Amino acid sequence: MTSDPLARLHLTGVTKSYGPIQVLHGVSLRIAPGEVHGLLGENGAGKSTLLNVLCGVVTHDGGVIEVDGAPVQITRPKDAAAAGIAMIHQELQQVPELTVAQNIFLGASLRRGALFVDHREQERAARRILAALDPDIDVTAPIRDLRVAQRQIVEIAKALRSKARVIAMDEPTSSLTPKEFERLVEVIRVLTAQGVSVIYVSHKMDEVYRLCQNATILRDGRFVTRVAIPETPLPRVIEHMVGRELAHAHHRSFATDRVMMEVRDLTRGRAVQGADLTLHKGEVLGIAGLVGSGRTELLRLIAGVDAPDRGSVTIEGTAVSGANPRARIRAGLGLVPEERKRDGIIRHRPVTANIGLPAMDKFTRAGLIRKGLLHKRSQALMREVNLRPFDVTRPIGSFSGGNQQKAIIGRWLAAGTRIYLFDEPTRGIDVGAKAEIYDLIEKLASEGCGILVVSSELPEVIRLSDRVLVMCEGRISGSLSADQISEANIARHAIPAG
Numbered sequence: 502m503t504s505d506p507l508a509r510l511h512l513t514g515v516t517k518s519y520g521p522i523q524v525l526h527g528v529s530l531r532i533a534p535g536e537v538h539g540l541l542g543e544n545g546a547g548k549s550t551l552l553n554v555l556c557g558v559v560t561h562d563g564g565v566i567e568v569d570g571a572p573v574q575i576t577r578p579k580d581a582a583a584a585g586i587a588m589i590h591q592e593l594q595q596v597p598e599l600t601v602a603q604n605i606f607l608g609a610s611l612r613r614g615a616l617f618v619d620h621r622e623q624e625r626a627a628r629r630i631l632a633a634l635d636p637d638i639d640v641t642a643p644i645r646d647l648r649v650a651q652r653q654i655v656e657i658a659k660a661l662r663s664k665a666r667v668i669a670m671d672e673p674t675s676s677l678t679p680k681e682f683e684r685l686v687e688v689i690r691v692l693t694a695q696g697v698s699v700i701y702v703s704h705k706m707d708e709v710y711r712l713c714q715n716a717t718i719l720r721d722g723r724f725v726t727r728v729a730i731p732e733t734p735l736p737r738v739i740e741h742m743v744g745r746e747l748a749h750a751h752h753r754s755f756a757t758d759r760v761m762m763e764v765r766d767l768t769r770g771r772a773v774q775g776a777d778l779t780l781h782k783g784e785v786l787g788i789a790g791l792v793g794s795g796r797t798e799l800l801r802l803i804a805g806v807d808a809p810d811r812g813s814v815t816i817e818g819t820a821v822s823g824a825n826p827r828a829r830i831r832a833g834l835g836l837v838p839e840e841r842k843r844d845g846i847i848r849h850r851p852v853t854a855n856i857g858l859p860a861m862d863k864f865t866r867a868g869l870i871r872k873g874l875l876h877k878r879s880q881a882l883m884r885e886v887n888l889r890p891f892d893v894t895r896p897i898g899s900f901s902g903g904n905q906q907k908a909i910i911g912r913w914l915a916a917g918t919r920i921y922l923f924d925e926p927t928r929g930i931d932v933g934a935k936a937e938i939y940d941l942i943e944k945l946a947s948e949g950c951g952i953l954v955v956s957s958e959l960p961e962v963i964r965l966s967d968r969v970l971v972m973c974e975g976r977i978s979g980s981l982s983a984d985q986i987s988e989a990n991i992a993r994h995a996i997p998a999g
Contacts, residue, residue, distance in 0.1 A: 903934025
């Protein structure tokens with residue numbers, strides 16, 4: 502291998518196997534000093550494994566890793582830190598009870614003598630590091646009191662404390678608001694101006710095009726290509742990622758005049774105020790608005806997760822009231838929640854157990870679960886939604902986000918659901934699985950189901966919806982028919998007056 506002294510990080514021919522299964526096949530990667538470099542691919546492409554190799558969480562079997570032209574051996578996290586490589590995990594690695602300064606110096610405390618931690622000096626040092634990132638963060642505050650965006654900046658400060666020259670960010674904006682993303686952009690600019698290289702992993706392609714100069718694309722554990730992001734059209738990038746050209750079909754409407762659900766004057770405090778809506782058979786009704794506008798809260802009220810102060814929900818002519826999810830399920834309504842891992846699945850249980858949750862009476866006799874029937878039905882449903890890999894006995898938490906979402910949809914298919922509430926249906930899902938979720942939603946509509954979709958991604962709302970309701974400060978501020986749906990019209994209703 503020829504060394505590249507101009508590269509900050511240079512990987513050549515990196516391989517990794519777990520027993521007989523090879524997950525990385527000779528992957529190469531090259532990043533310049535001060536570059537933001539995208540690492541792209543569908544779930545299962547090998548991105549996480551490659552990052553774990555870089556950070557010493559797993560040991561690679563073959564290949565060479567160089568930092569600033571010098572080969573490095575990384576077999577444990579301490580080796581990665583010594584080589585100047587750090588990672589900001591999607592699930593932040595912090596101790597909530599400790600202060601900001603203590604988290605920044607976790608595992609590397611400044612000491613006064615041999616026995617005592619010098620907390621005052623740690624706090625001074627933490628302030629110096631944070632001065633360029635976010636000087637408003639209180640280094641004496643417990644980390645649990647900070648917003649997610651601030652906690653992320655603390656992790657970046659921890660990486661700078663360890664003199665990291667390469668920082669990998671794994672889905673850093675999955676829990677951030679648009680405003681917090683803008684702050685992260687500023688922080689990344691500060692890092693790159695100091696010569697720090699950033700590996701940026703995200704399914705949000707608008708972020709990739711906003712931040713990255715170049716990107717390496719993986720597929721099935723193999724290096725596909727390296728692209729210059731500003732010069733490569735998005736459809737071409739996606740084609741490299743999925744290995745095929747995705748069909749970008751225009752929305753097809755299956756809406757009818759038959760009313761499936763009516764919501765009248767639904768109210769809960771200031772979160773949702775006097776919401777009225779009508780959902781028709783075969784209709785996809787989008788709900789748009791800014792973060793905090795009341796979209797998720799409205800879906801939770803309709804699903805019976807929360808109790809309204811007043812108002813009514815009528816499904817197929819039958820009124821349902823209060824906080825009673827079971828009554829909603831019996832009436833044919835199912836919620837696909839925003840927080841999939843927290844609210845949508847039992848991570849350590851197999852797909853079959855998760856499929857049966859809302860309709861276990863369909864799979865029991867005399868109080869006993871008919872495991873054979875549940876297994877057979879789960880297999881049929883998971884073939885229908887194209888679960889990959891196809892194994893209904895695996896814990897659902899071991900699947901990618903897109904396949905977890907398919908299993909949740911399959912759960913409601915098993916329950917005979919006719920009205921689907923989708924809250925951020927493709928959050929954290931790669932482009933290939935996103936297209937499959939869109940196809941599933943369209944298929945449900947074609948079969949006469951009624952669908953509500955909440956999404957923060959305006960192109961998604963526009964792509965899926967027959968009509969769009971816009972929420973602002975807890976109220977439905979606008980209703981857009983098909984020929985009125987546009988980003989400009991949605992934004993006009995979503996932004997508070999004055």
